[in-house]
Every structure is written in structure tokens, then in C-alpha cells.
Amino acid sequence: MYVLYTVVILVYIMLLKCIHCKVSAVLQRWLCCGHSWQSQLLHVFVGALCLFSVAIVIYMHERQLIASIRTEIWPLLRRQRPSIKAKEL
Numbered sequence: 001m002y003v004l005y006t007v008v009i010l011v012y013i014m015l016l017k018c019i020h021c022k023v024s025a026v027l028q029r030w031l032c033c034g035h036s037w038q039s040q041l042l043h044v045f046v047g048a049l050c051l052f053s054v055a056i057v058i059y060m061h062e063r064q065l066i067a068s069i070r071t072e073i074w075p076l077l078r079r080q081r082p083s084i085k086a087k088e089l
Contacts, residue, residue, distance in 0.1 A: 009061050012057075012061075013057060013061070016053070016054065016057060017054075020050045020053075020054065023046065023050060024047065024050065027043050027046055027047070028043075031043035031046075
């Protein structure tokens with residue numbers, strides 16, 4: 001059962017990635033270079049939306065990855081760095 005669930009999730013992620021690639025290709029042709037700044041801004045917003053949706057899918061389906069980031073990487077980023085004081089001459 002677990003293997004079937006994993007295969008379904010992988011197929012779902014691959015399908016989502018194919019959709020994002022097609023959307024990016026269409027936007028690259030219609031909105032990117034050589035057009036007005038409004039179309040370029042729309043291109044950036046749609047790209048950000050695609051990136052956000054992929055991040056949401058990863059967050060929803062990759063619990064082990066999120067757990068390892070929270071336990072191992074996040075404390076390293078939150079660690080206080082020592083302040084550097086000017087040396088007196």
C-alpha cells in the first residue's frame with residue numbers, strides 16, 4: 001500500500017512539473033523579452049505563483065524533509081552570531 005501511495009505522489013509531482021514547464025514555455029514566448037514592462041511583470045508574477053505552488057506540494061507531501069530541515073538546518077540558521085567589537089588601539 002505504501003509503495004502505491006509513493007508512486008501516486010511521484011506521478012502527481014511529475015505531472016505538476018510538466019504543467020509548470022508548459023506554462024513557463026508559453027509565458028516565455030508571450031510575455032518575456034521584447035514586450036512591455038506590464039507583460040514582463042506579469043511573467044514574473046506567474047513564475048512566482050508556479051514556484052509557490054511547487055513549494056506547497058513539497059510541503060504537503062515531503063514531511064520527512066520538512067522535519068529534517070526543522071531539526072537540523074533551522075537551528076543552525078537561528079544561532080546567534082557573536083558581535084564584533086572594535087578593538088581599542
